[in-house]
Amino acid sequence: MEKRVNFEVIIIGGSYAGLSAAMSLGRSLRSVLVIDSGQPCNLQTPHSQNFLTHDGHAPSHIAAEARRQLMKYDTIKFHRGLAVSALKTDQGFTVTTQTGETFSGRKLIFATGIKDIMPQIPGFSECWGITVIHCPYCHGYEFRNAKTAILANGAKAYHLASLINNLTDDLTLLTNGRVEFDFPAAEKLRANDIAIKEKGVVEIVHQDGLVKEVVFADGSREAFKAVYAALPFEQHSDIPVALGCALTEHGYIHVNTLQETTVEGVFACGDNVEMMRSVANAVASGNATGAIVNKELVDECF
CATH class of the missing domain: 3.50.50.60 (FAD/NAD(P)-binding domain)
Incomplete structure (x- = not known):
């Protein structure tokens, strides 16, 4: 069977915010591709706390359970790999991975998180x-x-x-x-x-x-x-800036109350847009973003 390369929405980043956005969209029957490199910022953290129903669970367990639940939505697809570039087109966007694969989508969501900059202190x-x-x-x-x-x-x-x-x-x-x-x-x-x-x-x-x-x-x-x-950080992905998305003075992707970046058709959610770094907040942010993107797709064709 031919591999699908065209989607309504491409989500770059398959951790909590990205998976939550995917569920919101999948439940509205939107064709969604989640591209994820498998390198969340909490990879080393043994337990996630302060997330109702999952308090004390391993972050990897929460993410795995989320992916398992998403598998029942036929319109959601996953690609394990690193997205390295994105281009705006007349139809939306194309995203290219490190291995040279290219996918297209009408809307783009960055749920790419941030990367902590470690001090040069042994241990x-x-x-x-x-x-x-x-x-x-x-x-x-x-x-x-x-x-x-x-x-x-x-x-x-x-x-x-x-x-x-x-x-x-x-x-x-x-x-x-x-x-x-x-x-x-x-x-x-x-x-x-x-x-x-x-x-x-x-x-x-x-x-x-x-x-x-x-x-x-x-x-x-x-x-x-x-x-x-308290560590300095940088965006985990440099694609948003390369695409033209503005950053705030603190280094987060600039979004409005609808999670829209400064590039039309591009949205962002999770740790890359605000300082509240928690699984619960990422899930909430992604859920809202998915609903907002679905509404924008509705408005364009209804």
């Missing part, structure tokens, strides 16, 4: 998503009352400290250099018994991703159970 990346974590809503309860560090500086560190302070009484802020707070912020941290250490961090000692100690530039070290970190 950091091995612990990322396990005991070096980014979000108190996603991971904080599991490390409640534990000896905890925050590896960050400036406004991001202050924001994290205010949230995590409710989860543990043993909290230390590691600025990895000179403090970048103004005077009132530093005083408020100290008033809440949050220690501030301005030493450089040179290593995270761990066992299979479980933090044991943080080693400082002066040779001293301190034991912690968890380390929060």
Whole structure:
């Protein structure tokens, strides 16, 4: 049987937002292709939390169950591969994969997520998503009352400290250099018994991703159970920018309230458009985007 290459909607990214968008569209009998490279940003995370009905499940389990449920919708197809380019055409868009395969669609949805930029600290990346974590809503309860560090500086560190302070009484802020707070912020941290250490961090000692100690530039070290970190990021895919989609000042794909990018016919959802990085939020974002894209297809032909 000839392989189908033309679709109403192509979704690049088959994690939670992309799969949720696909379900929304598939239930309206839209022909959908989901292109996914199999490299989600939470690949190393053992458990997903704060997602009703799936609290504590492995992220891979949630994604696999989602794909299994989508298989009953005949109009949804999957392609395992890396999308490397997209072009706007008179009929919509063409998407090309790393292996040279080309697919066409009337609408395009980017659910490509973001990529965290790891610091050059030995042990950091091995612990990322396990005991070096980014979000108190996603991971904080599991490390409640534990000896905890925050590896960050400036406004991001202050924001994290205010949230995590409710989860543990043993909290230390590691600025990895000179403090970048103004005077009132530093005083408020100290008033809440949050220690501030301005030493450089040179290593995270761990066992299979479980933090044991943080080693400082002066040779001293301190034991912690968890380390929060605020990392810079970049878009996981460079296709949106190459296609002409604008980014916000913070590096997210710019979308309006209808998830439309600045390129007509192109939509985006999930972690690549906003700072709320959770499975629950990605699923909600994708679900809404699928419905919005279906409505646009309806309006064009009804």
